[in-house]
Amino acid sequence: MSAKNNINVPFPKKPYKTHGGVHPHHNKTTSGVESVIMPPPEYVTISMNQNIGADCIPCVKPGDTVYLGQIIGDSDKYMSVPIHASVSGTVEKIIKQRDPAGRISDAVVIKSDGLMTPYLDLKAENPQNLSELTDTVRQSGLVGLGGAGFPAHIKLNVPEGKDVDTLIINFAECEPYITADHREALENSWDVFSGIYAFKDIIGIKRVIIAIENNKPDAIEVLKRIADNPTYDPDDLVRILVLKASYPYGAEKVLIKACTNRVVPEGGLPSDVGCLVMNITSVSFISRYIKSGMPLVSKRVTVDGSAVKEPKNIIAPIGTSVKDIIEFCGGYKSEPKKLILGGPMMGVAIADDSECIKKNTNAILAFDEAESSLMRETACIRCGRCAQSCPMLLTPPLIEQQLKLNNLDELKKLDVMNCMECGCCAYSCPAGKHLVQMMRNAKAKLRNVK
């Protein structure tokens, strides 16, 4: 019997309706440029805070010799992922570092010997069941590479009793400028599919939807050719779903609604509605790790923005400083007024270019003065554009009103906690109001009450 008959969940022909969204300029100028592997920098500073959850504790000391892929930090906490040396060389020092959000964590500084000698104990894996799979993925050091940095092994460790039938490969890449996933899909398209096949059956996935925004026609074509070929996908379990480019399709809950018409309940997880969402680069990394045993030590990063001389994607060791990376891209064209780690909509602004990239960094953007100026903030005239664009169907003006009154009960009623800080409201506000900050304040107020 062909497995085709087992599909009790049909594939969507077109995306289901989602609410809101905005259409910023794509600015994906680097999508046609092949990624360049960056030579190891002289120093890397690897933060011990690389994922959502617990920080790692360094397990090396100054003076130690480390090899590429050797574990340098780990933790026994559940929400943690080991951290590996991204270059071979000597541990110079262990420092306390403040991240852009203000949290202090340890960081291991390694002086590179320039040889990139791999660690000898690395070996290929072949996970057969769920616990082996989650162990393997944890050992690989993988965190969600889409940007959030959620530990991947926890995502894959589907709780018992939850029937997950759909795997959604998140290839929306809806943030402007970023093309790191796009290049990954073009350069390593085979890895994507072997990654899917490596863990699909272990979790019991019945259908795989690769969700792509229509601004990447070349990637759609390449992936479609593989997915539609019966030799590689005999059961026709993997299909491409083309989304009409709109921000924020890449947001997990929005993507699940668009792909399956299922709604993740407030405070719930994708597994509550039988879905598993993984970033495309994460999937292809799992495939490479299983084959080679080389953990997550380098990251493809889009370097772009009006102040960068040669915008392109580069593959850099984790812990490389922004300064080194921009220098590798020809340096600054003009004085950068704003540096952002991540995309322009949800990325984090950093104080200077001494900041180092982490596992979940997917872009470095440097903007000159003209592109980083802020709109003058004026009064809200209740035009409703924010509410119209909110993918979570919130009403920011009413929330702002209640926040000013410090009326926490009303704030709770307006479901402020549903906000994912995608920034659509602030983007569409003609009064230039800093609505995301306002929502964050409101969320923080509610959190402190609990």
Add this chain to the structure above:
Amino acid sequence: MLDVIIALMPCVVVSVILFGFKALVLYATSCAGCVLCEYISRKIMKRESTVGDLSAVVTGILLAMNVPVTLNPLIILFGSVVAIVVVKQMFGGIGQNFVNPALIARIVLLTSFPSKMTNWTAPFAYLSGSADAVSSATPLADNSNISYLKLILGAHGGCLGETCAVAIILGGIYLMLKKVISPVIPCVYLGTFAIFTLLSGNDVIYGLLSGGILLGAFFMATDYTTSPINFKGKIVFALGCGILTFVIRTFGALPEGVSFAIIIMNILVPHIETLTLTKPFGSKRRTAKNG
């Protein structure tokens, strides 16, 4: 706001052609009054000037559109003080007024100077030389039928901006194309009014083309600040406007009900908003109720 001014221009031009130079004087007085009031009240309150956002100019134009050409410019100056100082700035300036400033000003003028505010002149009267030679009734008060063509082109008595249907609709379409306003409120407002008029056996087209309903539907009811934020709320708001306009026109003592209908619905906006609040995506509390 600049888009709104551009959209109002066809009406302004047509009314100047119909009612002559005096119309232009009224527009100028009203706008100047509004801008001056805005500037002075912000200055007195020691707040940043908001004259640059042009919202006072829009209020000025709308106020002038709501008065007959025979009105003394001093009276309209009083109207602009009411609109800007009392209705807008005393409640906190742009975005904070809970009713439409131009409409309240019109109602204040209407109740203070009832005969002067209903002293209609036939169009092109200024050509005959004496301004008060020919007086004419607004089609709503006048039972002698005016042809549809005259109504569409605006060649009949009435307030400055409300007579020419073509110019108003042109401005409305411009605003919709520029996505400044959504078609929801005008369509539902006019639709509701049309259905009720049809059911009561009156002339629907005559009802729609006469009086201030078009001006109200496109330029007054769609005011961001005084209409609901959410889609559902907008529908409820416009439905209410349509029904109230019909009720006041048919059963009320006044010939015109648009301004009162919109003002009453303006006041109800906070309640409409609470009742039509969108259900947040995946919200637990309200999905549980829906099963």
